Structure formats: C-alpha cells, structure tokens
Amino acid sequence: MLWSLSEKEAAILQLLSVEEELYGLQLVDRSEGQLKRGTVYVTLGRMEEKGLVCSRLEEETPKRGGLPRRLYKQTALGRTVFSSQQRIVRRFKEVLT
C-alpha cells in the first residue's frame, strides 16, 4: 500500500521535498493545478494517517482571531517512499528508452 503513491500524494511529497513546511493552500498554489482545494486536505489527512507527512499548528496566535493554520512536512518514511518511487520511475523510463 505504502509503495503505491497516488499522483496527488506524489505531488505533495515533491513540493514538501523542495520546501520544508507548507500550508494546505500553499501546496495548492505551488502545484500548478495538480492539487485542488477541494481534495488537498483530504489527501493530506490520509497521508498523515499513513505516516507520510506530519503536521503542526502554527505557533503564532492569529492576529485577527480564527483557527491556527496547520503546517505540513515530510516524514522520514514519506521521504524514503517518494525517493524510492522516483528511482523506480527513472529506472522504468531508462529500460523503455
């Protein structure tokens, strides 16, 4: 199960490998259309359940009230799974060409 990352999961792990911590909407903005607002949080929730990402609430108290935002980052497992998948894809392409 863990080794078959969905397209969205791979996109999230890709973005989190470039920047250490990101909010849900930042992930959507930086994904260039790969991630949608309606599904990114459900995907992140599922990835957190699998242990691919972890999250924390932002430290500063929001100045204008409201809920604190949640920041996501890759776990060691997430990093390993993503890099393994990348390696497999690269190898597969090499074999095909």
Next chain:
Amino acid sequence: MTQKQLPGATLLRLAALMLTEVDIKRCIEPAVADLQHEEHDGRGGGRWARLRNTLLILWMLVLLWCRERSRQASRTQWLGLVPAVLATLLGLLLFEARADNVVLQLAWLGLGLLLSFFAATSPRQTLRRIAVALASGAVVVLFGTAWFGTSTMNATRWLAIGPLQVQTSTLLLPLVILAVSQKLVDGSLGRALVLGVAAQLALILQRDGVSSLALAVAAIVVVFGVRVASGWRAYGISSVFAASAGIALLRDPVLGEHPVNPSRPLAIAAALVLLMVPVYPAVCAFRSEDRATRAIGFAFSAALATLVTASALGLSSPLLLTYGGSTVVGCLISLAFVLAFERQGPIGAKNSGATAEGSSEV
C-alpha cells in the same frame, strides 16, 4: 474579530454533527483556517469567494462523510438483516400479494434498507447523543397520530402521508426503545421511565396493544438482563411498563388478519425465517461484554420476539410477512441499531481488541 464572526464557524458546527473528531482535526479545521487567513489577507475576499469557500467545505464534508460511511459499512455484519429481508420476500410469495402490493412492499423494503444503512453505519456516540431527541420527537408524533390519525375499528394508529397510510408506532418504536434502553443503562431511570410512560400513554390512546407490549417487554428485559436496577426499583419500573402494556392490550380491538395459506412448506419456511429475526440481536447481547451493546441487543431481541409471538397468538398480523411497509422499515431499523452497537463495541476500548471502533473514531 472573534471566531464566530469568521467564515467557517457554522460549518465547523455542522462538521461536528457529521464527522469524526479525527476527520475534523485533520481535514476540516486546516481548510477552514487556511481560508480564514486567505480572506484576512485580502486574497480571497468578496462575496463570491466566500460562497466558493463555503461550497468547498461542504463538498469536503460530503466527501469525508461518504468515506466514513463506507469504512463503517465494511465493518458491519450485514448478515443480521438477512432474515428480515427474507421474511418480507417470503411474505410476498406466501400470501400471493397483488402486483401493486408487491411494488409497494418492495419500495418499503428498499426504503428500510436505505435507512438501516444510515442507522447501522452511524457512530455509536452519535446514536447515543441523538437518541433522546429522536425518541421525544417520536412520542410527539405518536400522540399526534392518536389525535389526528386515521381510525379503523376504534384504533387510531395511522397517519395519512399522501397516498400512504403509515402506522407510526411500528415505524417509530425503535427510536423509543433505543432511547429508553440507553437511559436505563446510563442509570437515568427517571428519564427512561418518563419517556417510556409517555410513549405507552400514546400507544394506549392509539389502542395499539402489541407495540405497547413490545416496548414493555424490551424495557423489562433490559432492567433485569443488564441489571440496571435492583430490588423494588427494578420491580417498580417493570410493573409500570407491564401495567401500561396491559391497559393498551385491553383497549386493543385486535385488528390482526389471519390469512390462510395453502402452501404448507412455504408457511413452514416463513415461520423458520421469522423466528430467526430476533435471534441475531440476542446473540449480540449474549456475546458482548459491553453493557450498552447488551442492553440494545436484549431490548430489540425481546421487542421483535414479542411481535412474532403476538402475531402467532393472533393479536396482530404476522410480522413482516403480511404486516405493512412501516413495520418492514421499523424492523430493519431496529436490527440496524443492534448492528451499529455490535460493530463498535465499548466506548473507550479503541485499542483493546477486535470489537473496538476503528481508528477514525475518537
């Protein structure tokens, strides 16, 4: 600006009713927080943006709700519903129902299965939280039926909803039984008694002795089966329920029909299947160590067994076989409540074994 003024506060309240705490924490709250900040930063302001964000959260609620339902459905022992469904289908064969009756009964069966899906996949905590409110509503409808319903032979048990005649007692009795048994197990004997007696009064007014008897037997079985009270209290509560059922039975004009069926093998098959209906709740009650699950199992097993016995004694039409659509729905919902409690096991036993609720439940 306080949180109440921010977009999302109402949606969070709605989420609390629909979703598990884990899903709210992991998915809904981060989304609401991000959207609130986006709006504050002036990036997502405006009426249309707010509407779009509201729709977005609603979409997420639906998505997560469906996911949770399917997760719970995969853990539910649906076999518990089979005898009731089979009995309904056998009834159609057994009594050579007319084509229009067949369609109507199948439609009721479909509605019953749909409602039982929602009931069986509901988190147990939700059922416990809303049980009294639903039962109170049910009692109001029962009184309403007694005053404004349709009468046959002095019994006023039916409400006309469009072209349908709905027997409200059979449809709503599961809600009353659920709430009364929950309150008894929680030790709120006074509330259980008030709710139960109110329902019994409505059934007396309706002249529905068999439903009243089913409720009384369910309550008495819970009182003694789960030992919610001892000594004079247990006998006192049981006496009140038994006496009210006795009054209701004395006032009942006995409307049961006793159709004669020429097919003896089919009748034997139907009888066997019908006897299996209360068996599953009883099995759940006996094998569970959780008091709430035992109470629900005992209560519904006793109520269904009472309805089967009453029909065998000629006090009513045979349960499910010839009884109308509202009985089919009521019976399936009763079994669904048992399935919901049986699946989830004791509250707080999340890590203790196979009967515990899944990881998504808090």
